Amino acid sequence: MSSKVNWDALGITTSILCAIHCAILPLAVATLPVLGVNIIHNALFEYGMILLAFAIGTRALWHGFSHHHRRLTPWFLFLGGIILLIAKQVWHTYEFRFLPFAVGLIVTAHVLNLLWTRSRQIAPPAAADSDVVLEREAA
Numbered sequence: 855m856s857s858k859v860n861w862d863a864l865g866i867t868t869s870i871l872c873a874i875h876c877a878i879l880p881l882a883v884a885t886l887p888v889l890g891v892n893i894i895h896n897a898l899f900e901y902g903m904i905l906l907a908f909a910i911g912t913r914a915l916w917h918g919f920s921h922h923h924r925r926l927t928p929w930f931l932f933l934g935g936i937i938l939l940i941a942k943q944v945w946h947t948y949e950f951r952f953l954p955f956a957v958g959l960i961v962t963a964h965v966l967n968l969l970w971t972r973s974r975q976i977a978p979p980a981a982a983d984s985d986v987v988l989e990r991e992a993a
Contacts, residue, residue: 861914862968866961868910869935872903873957876942876949897943904939911936911960915967923970928963935959 911932918928938956942949 860968861910861917862964862971865907865910865914865964866968868907869957869960869964872907872939873953875903876953900943904936904943907939907960908936911964914964918967918971921971923967923973925966925970928967928970931959931963931966935963 915928915932919925935956935958938952938959942952942956945952
């Protein structure tokens with residue numbers, strides 16, 4: 855019995871969990887040191903989360919792009935979101951200004967990829983696309 859992973863759904867979930875982590879965790883700042891937990895502004899943890907989002911997103915978008923829709927829009931949205939996630943790490947002062955846009959771009963990229971993947975079952979090979987165009991031009 856084989857089960858398929860819906861990488862876009864996983865990407866959306868991790869993006870939303872990242873946003874929740876960034877928004878709610880600072881509220882618990884007073885209690886975490888008492889418990890010995892130092893996750894807030896821990897660079898290793900934060901970059902690890904960004905790397906996880908990048909790995910899952912790349913896997914999901916590559917599958918949709920190469921097997922189904924061949925559209926670059928999700929890639930541009932996703933890369934914009936990742937750049938904003940890195941920017942929020944570099945410029946901590948603007949963290950809460952960058953975060954909503956970063957998560958919004960990444961989630962939008964996954965949603966578009968998911969919708970376009972479901973709307974087209976199999977993408978035509980690149981060579982077949984150019985052949986069709988050449989045939990139309992010849993006719």
